[in-house]
Amino acid sequence: MKKEASSLSELGFDADTGAGFFRQVPSCGRDGELTTLRRTERLTKVSVIGAGNVGMAIAQTILTQGLTDEIALVDAEADRVRGEMLDLQHAAAFLPRVRIAAGTDVLGLRASDLAIITVPRERPAASRMGQLRRNVALLREVVPAVAKGSPESLLVVVSNPVDVLAYAAWKLSGFPSSRVIGSGTDLDPARLRCLLAEHLGVGAQDVQAYMVGEHGDGALALWSSVRVGGMPVLSYLQKTHSSFDAEALEGIRRAVVGGAREVIGLKGYTSWAIGYSVAGLARSLLRDQRRVHSVSVLAKGFVPSDVHEVFLSLPARLGRRGVLGVAAELELTGDEEMTLRRSAETLWGYCQELEL
Numbered sequence: 001m002k003k004e005a006s007s008l009s010e011l012g013f014d015a016d017t018g019a020g021f022f023r024q025v026p027s028c029g030r031d032g033e034l035t036t037l038r039r040t041e042r043l044t045k046v047s048v049i050g051a052g053n054v055g056m057a058i059a060q061t062i063l064t065q066g067l068t069d070e071i072a073l074v075d076a077e078a079d080r081v082r083g084e085m086l087d088l089q090h091a092a093a094f095l096p097r098v099r100i101a102a103g104t105d106v107l108g109l110r111a112s113d114l115a116i117i118t119v120p121r122e123r124p125a126a127s128r129m130g131q132l133r134r135n136v137a138l139l140r141e142v143v144p145a146v147a148k149g150s151p152e153s154l155l156v157v158v159s160n161p162v163d164v165l166a167y168a169a170w171k172l173s174g175f176p177s178s179r180v181i182g183s184g185t186d187l188d189p190a191r192l193r194c195l196l197a198e199h200l201g202v203g204a205q206d207v208q209a210y211m212v213g214e215h216g217d218g219a220l221a222l223w224s225s226v227r228v229g230g231m232p233v234l235s236y237l238q239k240t241h242s243s244f245d246a247e248a249l250e251g252i253r254r255a256v257v258g259g260a261r262e263v264i265g266l267k268g269y270t271s272w273a274i275g276y277s278v279a280g281l282a283r284s285l286l287r288d289q290r291r292v293h294s295v296s297v298l299a300k301g302f303v304p305s306d307v308h309e310v311f312l313s314l315p316a317r318l319g320r321r322g323v324l325g326v327a328a329e330l331e332l333t334g335d336e337e338m339t340l341r342r343s344a345e346t347l348w349g350y351c352q353e354l355e356l
């Protein structure tokens with residue numbers, strides 16, 4: 001495919017960066033000399049590895065929310081990633097200045113503050129373990145390269161199965177666990193919040209709800225955390241709904257965790273909601289917001305289990321240095337505690353088989 005120029009220097013103009021267009025201020029270094037900038041002047045860089053449906057939804061949400069000065073896209077498909085870069089650059093013309101670059105080589109990535117992993121493509125496999133081995137084989141290429149080029153970076157893993165892949169990324173990066181996060185169940189309560197917001201006639205942002213555990217079918221709703229304006233929603237539903245029981249709650253939970261499957265069945269993939277979820281994580285991390293998100297973190301010592309080193313979603317405080325803390329106590333029923341323990345043990349089985 002014929003490539004059009006993406007910069008004036010590609011059309012034969014000297015690289016200028018405004019040197020002649022503006023008069024130089026004596027005390028200020030030349031544009032482009034980013035390595036000489038003091039720490040307080042340094043720009044923020046987010047890298048997105050995998051410029052598919054999910055990677056691009058994340059990149060565009062981060063762009064429109066003004067969370068970074070630079071976005072680097074990496075994808076194995078050269079035309080696709082260049083097309084996405086150009087499209088996003090044109091979109092950026094409507095927004096405050098952000099540099100957008102793209103390439104096919106993860107090894108070319110340098111000095112990211114946050115690297116977001118959304119590879120590979122989800123493809124059916126004969127078994128869950130088969131799929132895991134295939135995905136981990138790819139992470140073996142990608143993660144060490146990211147860690148080499150951006151040794152101080154925070155790492156957010158979005159690829160599924162996210163809990164096991166976050167564990168793999170932690171092992172393969174050699175980073176402290178506080179700098180490796182799986183997007184986990186941050187997204188999972190979105191549908192619960194939408195359903196409750198509609199039922200109660202409020203905005204979904206006013207519905208506070210957390211889910212924990214394994215992302216997907218095994219996610220547990222922390223019912224006691226579901227509140228609107230500080231009011232407990234569960235006791236309200238109990239009072240107003242005649243056949244309200246554990247089964248009704250499980251029905252809601254299943255509808256919530258099945259939400260993504262329904263979207264995939266209808267449009268082939270999910271993108272917008274995960275885009276907003278991960279942009280929210282990026283904001284908390286890069287802007288040191290110290291907000292609490294339910295994300296996949298090293299759960300050692302935090303879940304009722306003897307097994308070690310699994311990544312599971314728990315409410316965690318996120319800031320510029322990554323995971324700053326994990327919920328010390330969860331209000332779980334005996335059954336929920338059992339489910340969490342079972343998830344931890346199953347995930348640990350997979351992690352051990354991967355021999356990382």
Ligand SMILES: NC(=O)c1ccc[n+]([C@@H]2O[C@H](COP(=O)([O-])OP(=O)(O)OC[C@H]3O[C@@H](n4cnc5c(N)ncnc54)[C@H](O)[C@@H]3O)[C@@H](O)[C@H]2O)c1
Pocket residue numbers: 049050051052053054055074075076077080118119120121122138158159160161162183184187215269270271274
């Ligand atoms: N955690 C969550 O809540 C959540 C939600 C949605 C999707 N996902 C996961 O996100 C992942 C991506 O989904 P998608 O719909 O964007 O898939 P996609 O196929 O649209 O995008 C994947 C991209 O990865 C690229 N890629 C593959 N191998 C590569 C390599 N070696 N180097 C660089 N790029 C490579 C492909 O070219 C493709 O563009 C899947 O694992 C999916 O399950 C997670």
